[in-house]
Amino acid sequence: MARIELNRLAHSYKAHPSKPSDFALKEMTHTWEHGGAYALLGPSGCGKTTLLNIISGLVTPSQGAVLFDGRDVTRLPTEKRNIAQVFQFPVIYDTMTVAQNLAFPLKNRGVDRATIDRRIAEVSRMLGLEREMNRPARGLTADMKQKISLGRGLVRADVGAILFDEPLTVIDPHMKWLLRAQLKRVHEESDVTMIYVTHDQTEALTFADKVVVMYDGEVVQLGTPQELFERPEHTFVGYFIGSPGMNVLPARIEGDRAHVGAAAIPLGAGYAPLGAAVKSEIGIRPEFLRLAAGTDGFSVALKRVEDIGRHKILRCELDGRPLAAIAPEAAEIPADGIRLSADPAHVHVYADGHRVPAAGRA
Amino acid sequence: MDKPLYHRAWFLVLPAFLLVVFNAVVPMMTVVNYSVQDTFGNNQFFWNGIGWYQELLDPSTELGGRFYDSLGRNLLFSAIILAIEVPLGVLVALSMPRAGWRVAACLVLMALPLLVPWNVVGTIWQIFAREDIGLFGYFVNHILGITYNYTSGVFSAWFTIVVMDVWHWTSLIALLSYAGLKSIPDAYYQAAAIDGASRWAVFTTIQLPKLRRVLLIGVLLRFMDSFMIYTEPFVVTGGGPGNSTTILSIDLVKIALGQFDLGKAAAMSIVYNLIILAVCWVFYTVMTQVDAQRPKEG
Numbered sequence: 001m002a003r004i005e006l007n008r009l010a011h012s013y014k015a016h017p018s019k020p021s022d023f024a025l026k027e028m029t030h031t032w033e034h035g036g037a038y039a040l041l042g043p044s045g046c047g048k049t050t051l052l053n054i055i056s057g058l059v060t061p062s063q064g065a066v067l068f069d070g071r072d073v074t075r076l077p078t079e080k081r082n083i084a085q086v087f088q089f090p091v092i093y094d095t096m097t098v099a100q101n102l103a104f105p106l107k108n109r110g111v112d113r114a115t116i117d118r119r120i121a122e123v124s125r126m127l128g129l130e131r132e133m134n135r136p137a138r139g140l141t142a143d144m145k146q147k148i149s150l151g152r153g154l155v156r157a158d159v160g161a162i163l164f165d166e167p168l169t170v171i172d173p174h175m176k177w178l179l180r181a182q183l184k185r186v187h188e189e190s191d192v193t194m195i196y197v198t199h200d201q202t203e204a205l206t207f208a209d210k211v212v213v214m215y216d217g218e219v220v221q222l223g224t225p226q227e228l229f230e231r232p233e234h235t236f237v238g239y240f241i242g243s244p245g246m247n248v249l250p251a252r253i254e255g256d257r258a259h260v261g262a263a264a265i266p267l268g269a270g271y272a273p274l275g276a277a278v279k280s281e282i283g284i285r286p287e288f289l290r291l292a293a294g295t296d297g298f299s300v301a302l303k304r305v306e307d308i309g310r311h312k313i314l315r316c317e318l319d320g321r322p323l324a325a326i327a328p329e330a331a332e333i334p335a336d337g338i339r340l341s342a343d344p345a346h347v348h349v350y351a352d353g354h355r356v357p358a359a360g361r362a
Numbered sequence: 363m364d365k366p367l368y369h370r371a372w373f374l375v376l377p378a379f380l381l382v383v384f385n386a387v388v389p390m391m392t393v394v395n396y397s398v399q400d401t402f403g404n405n406q407f408f409w410n411g412i413g414w415y416q417e418l419l420d421p422s423t424e425l426g427g428r429f430y431d432s433l434g435r436n437l438l439f440s441a442i443i444l445a446i447e448v449p450l451g452v453l454v455a456l457s458m459p460r461a462g463w464r465v466a467a468c469l470v471l472m473a474l475p476l477l478v479p480w481n482v483v484g485t486i487w488q489i490f491a492r493e494d495i496g497l498f499g500y501f502v503n504h505i506l507g508i509t510y511n512y513t514s515g516v517f518s519a520w521f522t523i524v525v526m527d528v529w530h531w532t533s534l535i536a537l538l539s540y541a542g543l544k545s546i547p548d549a550y551y552q553a554a555a556i557d558g559a560s561r562w563a564v565f566t567t568i569q570l571p572k573l574r575r576v577l578l579i580g581v582l583l584r585f586m587d588s589f590m591i592y593t594e595p596f597v598v599t600g601g602g603p604g605n606s607t608t609i610l611s612i613d614l615v616k617i618a619l620g621q622f623d624l625g626k627a628a629a630m631s632i633v634y635n636l637i638i639l640a641v642c643w644v645f646y647t648v649m650t651q652v653d654a655q656r657p658k659e660g
Contacts (some may be wrong), residue, residue: 087549094571108558220644
């Protein structure tokens with residue numbers, strides 16, 4: 001029911017924005033498909049909550065338009081949009097029971113009693129709240145309260161999208177997994193678009209079909225978790241997603257070779273010259289670096305080895321820059337200096353932070 | 363558990379104990395002492411047992427009649443001012459600005475009546491409401507043409523002391539409520555907007571429940587203050603006309619200092635005190651129960 005289009009959308013909290021840094025949200029045009037599970041991922045202050053509030057109607061953007069199924073809702077108040085929102089801290093109506101909480105949005109819209117009863121019965125089953133229905137909502141745990149918040153969105157037949165603003169912040173760690181799994185299931189059972197704001201990559205990657213990575217007011221990549229891992233479009237994505245994050249090294253690019261200090265690292269394809277003005281870097285995920293035998297690869301200085309059980313993380317230095325590599329748990333680490341080689345297909349080239357497509361192929 | 367017992371540690375309690383003794387127990391016991399005896403001065407005392415209490419609590423006696431009358435008037439006064447100040451205070455808090463310089467201006471203006479000393483408040487209203495030279499009294503009598511004289515009309519007298527208390531203390535409820543309203547996270551209002559709640563529903567389902575604690579404290583404070591009020595009505599009406607505004611505290615002073623009936627006054631003091639303690643205890647119990655109902659505030 002809700003395909004969300006953002007058309008040349010930008011927002012500034014200042015009255016008269018003049019320079020790009022005045023914008024909390026830089027101009028963007030995106031389409032989010034109906035029924036998808038999207039995660040807005042980014043560090044604190046990157047504009048993800050601003051974007052969410054613009055979609056929900058709590059903030060009116062300085063420019064551009066928000067369209068729900070082709071209908072311009074940019075200036076519509078929250079209650080007129082077909083959305084529901086789950087906030088960081090559970091919002092429940094203290095004086096009501098769980099059932100009354102779930103019925104509240106329907107009662108306000110004048111839905112008849114029979115429909116209300118049917119809807120709250122469905123939603124309580126979906127959320128596993130049947131046994132709590134007649135309890136006062138006040139005394140429940142935070143995860144139950146979040147479910148009630150979510151339930152108030154699900155009961156409404158007119159809701160096309162549910163927005164989540166870091167909904168697991170106040171939930172106990174062992175409950176987070178359960179709640180996330182349940183959220184995923186609810187998404188599959190219901191037919192709503194879900195947009196989930198978080199700064200936790202695990203939450204984003206497990207919840208969403210598509211992850212929208214934001215950095216400094218910009219959407220730097222919109223893709224599946226796999227795409228974010230294998231082809232980060234921005235050095236920030238590489239650094240932010242993955243543990244440890246992608247190694248980003250300043251490099252000089254010459255055709256299909258990248259030079260970092262004395263080391264020459266082969267690239268998957270040839271690149272056109274980047275020009276002198278841009279900051280040229282290469283990015284290699286630690287997963288795609290392996291210990292090289294003999295004289296293959298390039299030599300790095302090993303600083304320390306972190307054994308985290310499944311594998312070992314080699315903390316190295318190349319040309320004075322930190323570089324992490326992942327070695328299998330059983331790997332022998334030679335004591336006298338090591339050499340690493342990179343999988344050329346997974347070495348990406350970045351100009352001013354953005355990924356450069358290879359000259360030969362896309 | 364093997365805890366060592368040092369009984370000498372009780373000495374550590376001694377300073378606090380002495381403070382309480384001299385501060386509360388000794389003065390209280392003097393009053394208790396008076397309340398069970400009769401005296402005509404010259405330090406001559408006659409034992410009367412619980413005689414004064416029996417007389418005080420028996421409505422058919424002269425003293426008992428007076429006591430119940432003034433207690434009734436006092437409760438009526440408290441009920442009226444609570445019924446006006448609490449809703450009015452909440453209403454004022456709801457209409458106060460939420461940000462900007464107007465907040466500071468509002469807060470200062472509202473705090474002003476609270477800073478005026480009690481007998482100054484009494485004097486202000488005593489003059490303000492006079493029919494001959496008081497701005498308010500003159501306006502009502504000569505411009506509106508309504509007979510209003512707090513020294514002769516019972517209704518005028520009650521009206522004056524009620525309005526005076528409302529003027530003096532509504533700010534307290536308003537400020538408490540304002541603080542309570544400010545502490546409600548924005549997410550509640552946003553969620554209510556998404557749920558399509560009307561302004562009235564927002565008030566009854568979010569604001570009022572969240573204000574419950576501060577309002578409980580506000581009601582307690584206002585009840586206590588109005589139940590113990592003395593100076594302001596004394597300055598304005600002196601308990602008159604007749605006995606129509608003679609509330610407990612005024613009556614007590616009349617008995618103790620006017621008639622010099624120390625035994626009766628002492629017995630009345632003790633009962634007055636016990637009523638206040640009982641009300642305090644009820645409020646305390648209610649408040650702790652409210653706290654127990656919401657173990658974790660989310």
